[in-house]
Structures are given as C-alpha cells and as structure tokens.
Amino acid sequence: MKPHRGKIVAAALIGVAGVVGAVVLRRQIGRLTAPAAGRHAVAPAARLRLRRGLAAIQLVARGGARYATNAPRLFALAGEHRQRLRNDLALQTAEDVTTTLGTMKGVLMKLGQMASYVDDGLSPAVRRTLSRLQDSVPPMSPDLAAQVVREELGRPPEEAFARWDPEPIAAASIGQVHRAITLDGRAVAVKVQYPGIAETITADLGNVALLRRMLRITAPSQDVDALLAELRERIVEELDYRREADNQRLFASYFDGHPTITVPKIIDELSTRRVVTSELSDGTRFGEFTEWAQDERDLAAETIFRFVFRSLYELRAFNGDPHPGNYLFHGAGKVTFLDFGLVKHFTDTELQPLMQMARYLCVDHDPEAFRKNLEKAGFLRPDAPLSTDEVIEHMAVFYDTVRESRPMTMTGDYSSAVVRRFFDVRSPVTTYAQIPRSYVILQRINLGMFGLLGELTATANWRAIAEEIWPFVLGPASTPMGESEAGWLARRPAVRSWEF
Amino acid sequence: MTAAEQYGTAAGLIERSAAAFVAGVPEDPADDGFFGPASVTWKMSSDIAGPVAGLRSLMVQALHPLAMAGVDQHSDWRRDPVGRLAATSTYVTTVSFGERAAAERVSERVRRIHEHVRGTDPETGRPYAASDPALLLWVHAALVESSLTVGRLFGMPLSPQDSDRYVAEMVVAAELVGVPTELVPSSVAELDSYIASVRPELRCTLAARESMAYLLDPPGLDEDIAEIWQDVRYAAVAALPEWAREMYGYDVPPPTPTRREEVRQVLGILDAVYLGEPGVLEARQRIATRMRTASAPTARRA
Numbered sequence: 001m002k003p004h005r006g007k008i009v010a011a012a013l014i015g016v017a018g019v020v021g022a023v024v025l026r027r028q029i030g031r032l033t034a035p036a037a038g039r040h041a042v043a044p045a046a047r048l049r050l051r052r053g054l055a056a057i058q059l060v061a062r063g064g065a066r067y068a069t070n071a072p073r074l075f076a077l078a079g080e081h082r083q084r085l086r087n088d089l090a091l092q093t094a095e096d097v098t099t100t101l102g103t104m105k106g107v108l109m110k111l112g113q114m115a116s117y118v119d120d121g122l123s124p125a126v127r128r129t130l131s132r133l134q135d136s137v138p139p140m141s142p143d144l145a146a147q148v149v150r151e152e153l154g155r156p157p158e159e160a161f162a163r164w165d166p167e168p169i170a171a172a173s174i175g176q177v178h179r180a181i182t183l184d185g186r187a188v189a190v191k192v193q194y195p196g197i198a199e200t201i202t203a204d205l206g207n208v209a210l211l212r213r214m215l216r217i218t219a220p221s222q223d224v225d226a227l228l229a230e231l232r233e234r235i236v237e238e239l240d241y242r243r244e245a246d247n248q249r250l251f252a253s254y255f256d257g258h259p260t261i262t263v264p265k266i267i268d269e270l271s272t273r274r275v276v277t278s279e280l281s282d283g284t285r286f287g288e289f290t291e292w293a294q295d296e297r298d299l300a301a302e303t304i305f306r307f308v309f310r311s312l313y314e315l316r317a318f319n320g321d322p323h324p325g326n327y328l329f330h331g332a333g334k335v336t337f338l339d340f341g342l343v344k345h346f347t348d349t350e351l352q353p354l355m356q357m358a359r360y361l362c363v364d365h366d367p368e369a370f371r372k373n374l375e376k377a378g379f380l381r382p383d384a385p386l387s388t389d390e391v392i393e394h395m396a397v398f399y400d401t402v403r404e405s406r407p408m409t410m411t412g413d414y415s416s417a418v419v420r421r422f423f424d425v426r427s428p429v430t431t432y433a434q435i436p437r438s439y440v441i442l443q444r445i446n447l448g449m450f451g452l453l454g455e456l457t458a459t460a461n462w463r464a465i466a467e468e469i470w471p472f473v474l475g476p477a478s479t480p481m482g483e484s485e486a487g488w489l490a491r492r493p494a495v496r497s498w499e500f
Numbered sequence: 501m502t503a504a505e506q507y508g509t510a511a512g513l514i515e516r517s518a519a520a521f522v523a524g525v526p527e528d529p530a531d532d533g534f535f536g537p538a539s540v541t542w543k544m545s546s547d548i549a550g551p552v553a554g555l556r557s558l559m560v561q562a563l564h565p566l567a568m569a570g571v572d573q574h575s576d577w578r579r580d581p582v583g584r585l586a587a588t589s590t591y592v593t594t595v596s597f598g599e600r601a602a603a604e605r606v607s608e609r610v611r612r613i614h615e616h617v618r619g620t621d622p623e624t625g626r627p628y629a630a631s632d633p634a635l636l637l638w639v640h641a642a643l644v645e646s647s648l649t650v651g652r653l654f655g656m657p658l659s660p661q662d663s664d665r666y667v668a669e670m671v672v673a674a675e676l677v678g679v680p681t682e683l684v685p686s687s688v689a690e691l692d693s694y695i696a697s698v699r700p701e702l703r704c705t706l707a708a709r710e711s712m713a714y715l716l717d718p719p720g721l722d723e724d725i726a727e728i729w730q731d732v733r734y735a736a737v738a739a740l741p742e743w744a745r746e747m748y749g750y751d752v753p754p755p756t757p758t759r760r761e762e763v764r765q766v767l768g769i770l771d772a773v774y775l776g777e778p779g780v781l782e783a784r785q786r787i788a789t790r791m792r793t794a795s796a797p798t799a800r801r802a
Contacts, residue, residue: 088793089785089792102768103548103767103768108769129772129773132775132776132780133772133775135781136784204765207761207762210766
C-alpha cells in the first residue's frame with residue numbers, strides 16, 4: 001500500500017501550520033547538523049515519494065530551491081563569456097519569448113519557484129534541470145525591453161526616464177531588471193516583463209487535465225482541484241505586476257520608519273501591468289552576507305524573523321517568496337526586503353486557528369484545544385482515530401523553538417528536516433492530514449525563511465521574540481532590536497487588533 | 501526465438517540520447533558542415549517535436565520488410581535498445597551539425613557496416629543487402645517525410661517553400677550513405693510520389709510488429725518518462741499515414757486542436773528534462789548562436 005502524494009503534501013503542510021505560530025527548531029540540533037550526508041541519506045521515504053512523481057513535479061519540487069537561489073543573480077556575475085553568450089542569444093521578439101518559455105516551460109519555472117518552498121527534494125538531476133531551464137532563458141534585447149516600456153508607459157524609456165540603462169542588471173523569473181534615474185532624479189529599479197509571457201503561461205495553466213497528470217495526485221478530486229486552483233491563482237497573480245506593486249506599497253507603508261526593516265517604495269506613475277518601478281536599493285547580497293561575523297548574522301536573522309511574523313499577524317499577509325535573492329543586507333540588523341510578487345493575504349478566520357494552535361500548545365498547554373484548532377483549520381480530519389498524544393507527538397517538532405524561552409541556534413539543514421519529518425509516511429497521522437487551500441503557501445516559511453536562518457546559523461531567544469509578536473501575549477521587548485521596534489510601534493497608528 | 505526475455509530495458513533513454521546529441525554538436529567547427537546555420541534542416545532539428553518525428557520515422561521505416569529484416573537479423577537492438585537508438589542519434593546529429601569531415605567519417609563507417617548486413621527476409625523470402633540504395637533511400641525518405649508531417653501536426657510547421665527546401669537540403673544525407681543523387685527526391689512532390697511508389701512493397705512483418713511494440717511501450721523507462729512517452733507514442737501513431745496505421749492495426753483518435761496543444765505541452769516538459777542533461781544547453785546554445793549570426797549577416801559585434 002503506497003502512500004499517495006496528496007496526503008504527503010498535506011502532511012508537509014500541516015507542519016507549516018505549526019510553524020506559523022511558532023519558530024521551529026529540532027531540539028536535537030546534533031541530528032540536524034550531524035552528517036552532511038544526512039541530506040541524501042534520509043531518502044527511503046523521500047525516494048519512494050519521488051519515484052512516484054512525474055518528471056514535471058519532480059522537476060519543480062526538487063529543482064526549485066536551486067532555481068530560486070539563482071534567479072536573481074546578476075548576469076554579469078555569471079562571467080563574461082556567459083554574459084556575451086546571453087547577449088548573442090537575447091530575445092528579440094515576442095515570438096522568441098513564446099518559443100523559449102511556451103509549451104509549459106514558463107509554467108515549469110513558475111511551479112518550480114513555488115514548489116521550492118512547498119517541497120524539498122533531493123535529486124541533483126532534477127535540480128540541475130530546473131536550473132538549466134532558468135539558464136536557458138536569455139534576457140530581452142535592449143530593443144525588446146524598450147518596446148515593452150513604450151507599450152506600458154506610453155513613451156520610450158529614454159523619455160520616460162532621465163537616464164535608462166539598456167543593459168539589464170538582473171534576471172527576474174519572467175522579466176528583467178533595469179537601472180534608471182527618474183525625471184525627478186531618483187535612482188530606481190525597473191522590472192520589465194517579457195512580452196507575451198503572461199498570455200503564454202495563462203494559456204498553459206488552463207490545461208487542468210495536464211496539470212493534474214503532472215502533479216499526479218490521486219487524492220480526492222476536490223483536494224486536487226483546490227490545490228491546482230491555488231497554484232494557478234498565485235501564478236496568474238504574479239503575472240500582473242500591478243498586484244505586486246500593491247503588495248509592496250502595503251508592506252512599505254506598514255514598515256515605514258521601522259528601525260531595521262526597509263521596503264523600497266513603489267513609483268506609482270511608472271508602474272503598470274508589465275512594468276514596475278521602485279526605489280533602487282543597494283546592499284550586500286545573501287551569498288556574501290553569510291561570510292559576515294556571526295553577531296551581524298544573528299541580528300539580520302532577528303530582523304527577518306520579525307518581518308515575517310509581524311507581517312503575518314499584523315498585516316495578515318505573508319510574502320511567499322522568501323528566497324535569498326530577495327534580501328539586501330546593510331549591517332547592524334538592517335535588511336531591505338525585495339520582491340513582493342507572491343504575497344498571500346489571510347482572513348482573520350484563516351489565521352485564528354493557527355494562532356490558537358500556537359497558543360494552546362506553547363502557552364496555555366492545552367493539548368485538546370490544540371487539536372481542536374488543528375481540526376478547525378482543516379489540517380486534520382475530525383474523525384481521525386488517533387490519540388491526542390499521537391497528534392502532539394507528530395506536531396510538536398514544529399514548535400520546538402518556541403516552547404521554551406532560551407537561546408537556540410538555527411542550523412543548516414533544519415528546514416529540510418522539518419519537511420522530511422512530514423514525508424515520514426509511516427506516521428499514522430499522515431493518513432488523516434489534509435491541505436486546506438489557503439495554507440498551501442505557508443510551507444514556504446519552512447523552506448524559505450527557516451532555510452535562510454539556518455544558513456545564517458542564527459542564534460536568538462526565538463520564543464521571547466515570538467511573545468513580543470504573538471497577539472495573544474504581546475510580551476515586552478526582549479532584545480535591543482525589540483526595544484527600538486517598540487518605539488516604532490508606539491509612533492505608528494495601531495493595526496487592527498485581534499479578538500480572543 | 502521468443503525474444504521477450506532477450507530485451508534490454510530502455511532505462512537511460514534520456515541520458516544516453518542527450519549524450520549522443522551533445523557529442524554530435526562540434527565546439528569549434530572548421531566549417532558549417534553539409535547544411536549550415538542558415539539551413540531549414542537546422543531549424544527543423546531544434547523543434548521540440550523531434551522525439552515524435554524520430555519515433556514516427558522508425559515506424560514508417562520498419563514497414564519495409566527488407567529494411568526491417570536487416571535490422572532484425574543484424575542489429576543488437578534487443579540487447580541494447582537504448583544504445584542502438586543513441587548510435588542513430590549520434591549519426592543524425594553529426595551529419596546535421598558536424599563539420600563535413602566528421603559527417604563523412606560517420607557516413608563512411610555506416611557504409612562499411614552495411615557491407616556486412618545481408619540476408620533473406622523470412623516472410624517474403626527475398627534477399628536483401630543493407631547497402632542496396634533502394635533500402636537506404638526508403639530509410640532516408642521515411643525520415644524526411646516524418647519530420648515534415650510531424651512538424652506540421654505537432655511542431656513548427658514549415659511553409660511550402662521551406663518544406664521543398666528541406667527535402668532538397670536533405671538529399672546530401674542520402675548521398676552520404678551511398679544513394680546515387682539522381683534517385684533522391686528533392687521536392688515534397690517527388691518525395692510523396694516516391695513513397696507512394698514503394699507502398700506496394702510495404703507490409704507489417706512479425707519483426708516490425710515486435711520491434712515497434714517494444715518502442716511504443718519500452719520497459720524500464722523511469723516512471724515519469726514513461727508517462728510522457730504515452731503522449732509521444734500517441735503523437736507518433738496519430739501522425740502515421742492512414743495506410744501505415746492500418747498495417748500495424750493501431751487505432752487512435754485524430755489530434756484535435758486541444759489534443760495537439762496538450763501533446764506540445766508534454767513535449768515541452770520532455771524538452772525541459774532533456775535540457776537538464778549535461779551539455780545539452782551548451783550544445784543548443786552553440787547551434788543557436790551560429791543560427792543567429794547566420795540570420796543577421798551584418799555582424800552584431802566586431
């Protein structure tokens with residue numbers, strides 16, 4: 001009797017729910033850090049699972065992480081030879097775009113980007129495939145990019161901007177970023193979308209039958225359709241840059257004046273469906289930042305942690321694209337957050353049970369109430385013939401970092417370990433797990449944010465910080481950053497409060 | 501005699517055909533080979549429908565009893581089916597993209613091997629020799645016609661002019677294996693009438709049935725590739741001429757626009773998987789760069 005994928009994914013997602021209200025770290029740090037080989041050795045369950053997947057989903061599942069890391073890389077960093085090659089092969093027409101990214105390739109890239117935070121596969125082959133797919137997409141030629149700007153802003157870039165750099169500085173997954181100076185003298189980053197890509201991807205996503213086959217989920221059709229609908233909706237949203245601009249405005253306005261968090265402002269009059277213009281940010285990229293001193297890394301990790309959970313509990317929004325390329329580091333804990341293309345908004349009804357789960361497990365110590373909320377959120381079938389102890393045993397790992405108030409260190413392969421835990425198909429809990437559609441994206445916390453914090457090997461008393469943010473605690477400032485944040489909170493208008 | 505247990509598996513199909521492709525695309529060629537970056541042949545070779553064209557072409561070729569008997573009695577395809585396909589793949593890639601010297605070298609090798617391939621077809625009782633221009637021409641024509649038809653149905657369709665150009669360009673490929681030029685069709689019309697003229701000789705022998713059954717459902721494929729292969733198989737069979745489908749006894753619904761799009765999407769996924777194999781992206785970029793330069797004769801860079 002083989003476990004099917006739907007359930008496995010559901011199980012992985014259940015884990016996320018826990019993470020939402022809590023920081024996660026395996027108590028047995030040794031087990032996580034232990035053998036580097038562990039990553040590959042864990043496989044029996046994972047391998048079984050991957051065997052059963054189809055190329056496409058394996059591809060997206062396993063290649064995603066690598067792709068995400070590479071996506072925003074500067075072309076120039078790839079070496080002069082490659083730079084020249086890419087220029088030689090630049091996309092010159094909308095037709096070139098369709099040839100390169102049509103017939104599912106754009107969809108695969110997008111799915112891969114998403115799946116990189118929903119799943120954490122291990123096959124180097126598939127990882128390579130996705131990364132190669134990304135590499136196979138050259139930038140637009142200067143003329144083609146200018147044509148998009150002209151169509152969107154009504155003027156060629158040389159007129160819309162005081163200065164326009166025709167050479168892109170970075171690749172975005174379905175576009176590229178140019179530097180420019182606005183007519184009123186601000187330095188900006190202009191993201192320009194490949195022409196025709198939105199139509200191509202939307203058309204390919206319309207083939208639900210194929211997507212079903214690709215994902216090959218044998219779960220009840222209702223679940224599959226919900227999952228597919230969620231994926232499609234998120235992807236289609238990302239194709240409209242206006243959406244991204246709206247989200248970025250929301251985050252920028254909320255964090256305005258924050259001591260360590262910066263969100264670049266959107267330039268409204270230069271932002272449309274296929275062009276989005278925001279303040280240009282400078283800073284240290286993640287790769288380089290990991291070489292910085294540990295105290296700097298701890299502070300940056302604290303900022304990222306605060307950003308994620310303040311967004312979630314106060315903005316009721318989660319930036320689902322927490323890959324390393326979306327951060328710029330400035331020292332002293334200051335971090336700039338980029339790319340709001342994939343933001344999920346939650347209703348209070350969706351967030352309440354997640355919050356209650358953290359509350360009952362970590363603060364009130366009421367296992368039955370914890371379980372009730374797990375069921376209420378739809379993560380666990382209400383009729384599951386399991387003892388609450390079994391459920392807790394299965395879930396507790398996700399709350400380990402916030403169950404006790406003491407300093408803990410995030411470690412390298414931590415997030416994979418959490419996900420892996422839930423690929424443990426032998427667990428009886430897995431059978432009764434489900435994926436409520438609204439929570440799909442939250443798995444990105446596991447593989448995105450915690451992956452990052454693990455790479456920073458960041459230490460903090462995460463429980464104390466969580467208490468500052470948890471709406472059901474609203475504890476006192478626990479760190480110097482918490483104190484300066486308290487000042488910022490006092491100065492800013494109150495957010496909509498929670499009722500308990 | 502029962503071949504079932506002699507079959508090798510098709511595991512590694514993607515890896516080995518990718519390696520074959522990479523090996524056939526030169527890194528720093530001394531010349532443009534027999535076709536060159538401005539040719540229709542190069543354009544055709546970059547189409548994602550290539551695997552369908554390849555499979556359809558084998559299915560048509562196999563209907564010639566003597567061509568099939570030669571393969572059946574002399575090739576080790578049962579023991580190493582993937583290796584056999586990879587060898588063909590290397591050959592086709594080298595002739596298409598390789599330098600002239602390389603193309604001549606591999607063709608010479610094929611001609612030498614053909615010298616030893618002789619025998620009698622058990623079903624028709626007719627003797628055959630692989631070096632017989634008539635058989636070589638059939639194999640050639642089936643390939644060219646399959647590329648055109650599959651391109652029209654599932655790939656990038658060519659204009660009538662480009663179709664004729666493609667047939668004409670490919671004449672040299674037939675010459676390389678030893679078909680006298682004057683026998684080789686050099687336009688779509690000639691190609692069609694040649695194929696029609698051979699039809700009375702065609703039949704689905706036991707060997708053809710057996711080998712094609714293997715190809716359509718090869719054992720040992722990775723599960724995900726097997727899933728994709730279902731569409732490749734469907735497309736290849738759907739693209740066969742009616743008479744060929746009847747000989748095999750296959751029956752598939754004709755490709756509706758929706759089905760066609762789905763096949764293309766699956767081929768896109770297969771292409772992405774292929775792209776993940778070592779060297780494939782680089783080899784394609786070598787080809788694409790040369791094609792770019794050829795299509796824009798005024799050099800874009802000094």
